[in-house]
């Protein structure tokens with residue numbers, strides 16, 4: 001495989017005198033990237049089996065009524081950590097699978113407002129723990145029906161809402177707003193958080209990309225959520241974009257076509 005770089009060449013008066021083309025053989029680079037994906041895919045797949053059994057037994061144990069309070073609290077910590085680990089492993093596996101084969105979405109009729117509300121309600125305790133004021137604004141009298149892969153779209157909303165909470169310091173705000181314009185839905189997730197530098201804006205949807213600010217604030221993550229988000233949105237024929245100001249906050253906007261019979 002060849003990568004081509006083209007540049008115009010100018011003389012001292014600024015007139016274009018020609019162009020220069022640089023060809024670079026990137027076969028080896030692409031092979032290395034594929035091997036990396038295969039390796040990550042293999043490891044995450046192997047991690048999933050034992051994790052599933054830990055997850056299952058922790059759930060069973062947590063349901064017992066006869067446990068001492070201290071054990072109950074410790075189980076809750078194990079349970080939260082297992083949840084987190086499971087999400088990370090799922091993200092890793094998904095990111096590598098998608099890189100190889102592309103993503104398939106299964107469209108079915110669903111109510112987008114319900115999908116969004118469910119995710120936001122589930123995120124409330126996280127927001128409260130992080131002291132972030134999380135608001136939800138849905139259209140009046142419109143459940144926004146559409147032909148969507150509602151599990152995947154739930155994942156999109158969850159990624160954006162989790163980020164809004166995660167990247168907003170205590171005392172800040174996050175807002176999730178759903179509106180409909182004709183046969184398209186618009187979902188806007190905004191926050192008053194740490195923000196993103198202008199030069200990072202086009203990069204944050206790349207796999208494993210994390211900003212320096214995210215690292216400086218010691219906020220954990222793999223840099224996969226937004227890559228998966230973009231893949232899901234594009235598989236629906238939609239688009240996702242971001243606007244932000246460093247230190248002031250970020251706004252992610254998703255536009256989704258709702259399908260034929262809306």
Ligand code: ADP
Nearest residue numbers: 163167195204210211214221222223224225226
């Ligand atoms: P992760 O959060 O796991 O690092 P993501 O793919 O979700 O991965 O996000 C990629 C990067 O984009 C983050 O590491 C962070 O640097 C930046 N980012 C995403 N959402 C926000 C946000 N709401 N505010 C500030 N930075 C963000």
